Amino acid sequence: MISKTSHRSRTSLHTSPWIIIGSVSILLIVVVVLAYQNYSREKKYMSRILSEKGAAIIKAVEAGARTGMMGMMWGGQQVQTLLEETARLPDVFYISVVNSNGLVLASSNRGLIGTQMSGGLPEKGLNQPEATNWRYKRIDDQRNAFEVYRSFRPVSHRDTWMGDRMRHMMRGRGMMMGPDNDWFLPSASGDSDQIILVGLDPQPFEEGRKEDIRNTAIISGVLILLGLAGFISMFWMQGYRSAKKSLQDTSAIKDQVVTSLPVGLIATDKDGKIAFYNSAAERITGLDLAQARGKEPDSVLPSHLCGLKESLDLGESINEKEMECEFTENKIVPVSISASEIINEEGQFVGQVLIIRDLGEVRRLQGEIRRKEKLAAIGGLAAGVAHEIRNPLSSIKGIASYYKSKFEDGSEDKEMAGVMIEEVDRLSRVISELLEFARPTKLNKKLSDMNELLKHSTRLVEQEAAAKKVDIQLNLTSDSIEADVDPDRLTQCFLNLFLNALQAMESGGRLTVSSSTGANGNVAIDIKDNGSGISAEGLSKIFDPYFTTKPKGTGLGLAIVHKIIEAHQGQIKVRSTSGQGTVFSIALPLGDSEMRLS
Structure with a gap:
C-alpha cells in the first residue's frame, strides 16, 4: 500500500508542470472573463445613469416649455432661451432640437440654428415617440458626448387643436408668427415631429471605469499568483491527502458496518x-x-x-x-x-x-412453534376422542332418560337420573368445543359494520349483566367501521370475552367496550372489566387449551377466540392486574384477503 502511494506521488510530481500550466491558463481565462463582465457591468451602469439624467433634463425642458406656452404665451425665442439656460447645468455639453430632416430648429449653441445636424440623425428609436434612447457621438478631436434623445412635443400631436389655438392667441396679441416663433407647435396635420438631443459629458464615469479596470487588473494578478501557489501546494500535498483519504474511507466503512450491525x-x-x-x-x-x-x-x-x-x-x-x-x-x-x-x-x-x-425474538418464535405443535397434537387427539365418546354418550343419555321416566316424581332415583342426563349434556358440549377447536372451517366473510357487531353482541348479554349488577358502557366511534370479516365467528369471540368478564365481576362492576381505527389501517377493539383480574403466571397461559381458572371451565373458550382472531390475520393481547381487572385488545385488518381457520 505504501509503495503504490509513493509511485502515484512520483508520477504526479513528474507531470505537475503541464497540469499547473493548464490550470493557470484556465484560471487566467476565468479572471479575464470576470474582468470583462465587470467592465460591461460598469458600462451598463454608467449608460443607465447618464440616460436617466438626460431623460430628466428632457422632461424638465418639455415641462418648462409647456408651462410657458400655457401661462405666458411663449414663442420659439423663449424656448430657445430655456434651452440655453438649461445647458448651463454641470456636465451638459449642448441641448438641441431638430426636425425629422435633421435641420436644427433650436440649440443652446445659437450658431447651429438653421444648419444640418452634424453626424446625422440617430438610427434607432425614432419610430418610438415615447421612448428615450442614447448613443455615443464624437463632437471634436478630444471629446465624446453621451447623447440622449427622444421626440420633443411640448404640445402633443394628438392635440393639434391646441397648436391652432395657440397660434390664434398669439396673432390676437400681435405676436409675429414664423419659424422663429411657432416651430415647436404641431401643425394641423400633426406631422411636425421634433427631436430633442441632450449631449452629456461621460468623462467622470470614464475615469471611474478606468480606475475599476486598474483595480481589476491588480486583483486578477494577485488571484493568478495565489492560484499558482495553490496549485503547486496542492500537488505537493497530494500524497499526504491520498493517504489521509484512504484512512478516512477505511474508518468510515468500519464505523458504518459496526453501527449497522444487528x-x-x-x-x-x-x-x-x-x-x-x-x-x-x-x-x-x-x-x-x-x-x-x-x-x-x-x-x-x-x-x-x-x-x-x-x-x-x-x-x-x-x-x-x-x-x-x-x-x-x-x-x-x-x-x-x-x-x-x-x-x-x-x-x-x-x-x-x-x-x-x-435471543428474545428467537425464544418467542420457539415458544410459538411449540405452542402450535401442541395445538395441532391436541386438535388431532380431540377429534379422535370426540368421535369415540360421542356415540356411547348418546346411548348413556337414552338409557338415563328411559329410567328417569320409570321412576316416581320426587324420588331420589329420578333425581339421580336427571343428574346423569345433565352430566351427559355437559360432556356433549365439551366434545362439541373440542370438535370446533380441531375442525378447519372456512370463514364466511363479508363487509360488516364492527360497531353494529359489538352492539348486537352486548345486547345478548344484557340480561345476565343486569342480574350480576354489571353496567355495560359502549365507547364506539361516531363513524361506522366496516371490515371484511366473518360476523358470526366474531360474535362468538365477543360473547366469549363478555361472559368471561361477567363471571369475573360476581359482585358487580363495569364492562367497557371501545372501538377505534388505528394509524396502520386496523380496527382496534378493547374489552375491559374491573373484576378479579388474572395473575402474572396465568397471563402467560391464558390462550393455551384446557387452561382455566374456573371450577367448571373447559379451558377451550379463549383458545378458540385466539384461533378465530388469528384466522382473520389479526392479533389479540391481554393486560391484567390481579384484583383490578383485565383488558383484552383486538386488532383486525380492514382489507380483504382469503383466510381459513387452520
Whole structure:
C-alpha cells in the first residue's frame, strides 16, 4: 500500500508542470472573463445613469416649455432661451432640437440654428415617440458626448387643436408668427415631429471605469499568483491527502458496518476501559453506555460480564454462549455472547471485544412453534376422542332418560337420573368445543359494520349483566367501521370475552367496550372489566387449551377466540392486574384477503 502511494506521488510530481500550466491558463481565462463582465457591468451602469439624467433634463425642458406656452404665451425665442439656460447645468455639453430632416430648429449653441445636424440623425428609436434612447457621438478631436434623445412635443400631436389655438392667441396679441416663433407647435396635420438631443459629458464615469479596470487588473494578478501557489501546494500535498483519504474511507466503512450491525458490540482498550459501543448494544442492554465510556465494564455491565470475565482473563475465546443476564433491575434478557481478545499485527494486546445477540425474538418464535405443535397434537387427539365418546354418550343419555321416566316424581332415583342426563349434556358440549377447536372451517366473510357487531353482541348479554349488577358502557366511534370479516365467528369471540368478564365481576362492576381505527389501517377493539383480574403466571397461559381458572371451565373458550382472531390475520393481547381487572385488545385488518381457520 505504501509503495503504490509513493509511485502515484512520483508520477504526479513528474507531470505537475503541464497540469499547473493548464490550470493557470484556465484560471487566467476565468479572471479575464470576470474582468470583462465587470467592465460591461460598469458600462451598463454608467449608460443607465447618464440616460436617466438626460431623460430628466428632457422632461424638465418639455415641462418648462409647456408651462410657458400655457401661462405666458411663449414663442420659439423663449424656448430657445430655456434651452440655453438649461445647458448651463454641470456636465451638459449642448441641448438641441431638430426636425425629422435633421435641420436644427433650436440649440443652446445659437450658431447651429438653421444648419444640418452634424453626424446625422440617430438610427434607432425614432419610430418610438415615447421612448428615450442614447448613443455615443464624437463632437471634436478630444471629446465624446453621451447623447440622449427622444421626440420633443411640448404640445402633443394628438392635440393639434391646441397648436391652432395657440397660434390664434398669439396673432390676437400681435405676436409675429414664423419659424422663429411657432416651430415647436404641431401643425394641423400633426406631422411636425421634433427631436430633442441632450449631449452629456461621460468623462467622470470614464475615469471611474478606468480606475475599476486598474483595480481589476491588480486583483486578477494577485488571484493568478495565489492560484499558482495553490496549485503547486496542492500537488505537493497530494500524497499526504491520498493517504489521509484512504484512512478516512477505511474508518468510515468500519464505523458504518459496526453501527449497522444487528448485534450489540462493546470494545475495551488495553487498560480494560470501555472504548467503543454501538446503538444495538444500548438497545439490547437497556443501558446508557455514553456514560460508561472510559469506565470499567463491571461498573455498568452485570458482574464479571455475565460470568465470562474469568475466561476472558485467561485469554480464552467465547463463542455463542447462551445465558440470561440482568442488565437492568427486574429485567432479565436472554442473550448469546461471544468474546475474544484484540491482538494487533505485532502481537500486542490492544483490548477485548464483546458481541451480544438478543435471543428474545428467537425464544418467542420457539415458544410459538411449540405452542402450535401442541395445538395441532391436541386438535388431532380431540377429534379422535370426540368421535369415540360421542356415540356411547348418546346411548348413556337414552338409557338415563328411559329410567328417569320409570321412576316416581320426587324420588331420589329420578333425581339421580336427571343428574346423569345433565352430566351427559355437559360432556356433549365439551366434545362439541373440542370438535370446533380441531375442525378447519372456512370463514364466511363479508363487509360488516364492527360497531353494529359489538352492539348486537352486548345486547345478548344484557340480561345476565343486569342480574350480576354489571353496567355495560359502549365507547364506539361516531363513524361506522366496516371490515371484511366473518360476523358470526366474531360474535362468538365477543360473547366469549363478555361472559368471561361477567363471571369475573360476581359482585358487580363495569364492562367497557371501545372501538377505534388505528394509524396502520386496523380496527382496534378493547374489552375491559374491573373484576378479579388474572395473575402474572396465568397471563402467560391464558390462550393455551384446557387452561382455566374456573371450577367448571373447559379451558377451550379463549383458545378458540385466539384461533378465530388469528384466522382473520389479526392479533389479540391481554393486560391484567390481579384484583383490578383485565383488558383484552383486538386488532383486525380492514382489507380483504382469503383466510381459513387452520
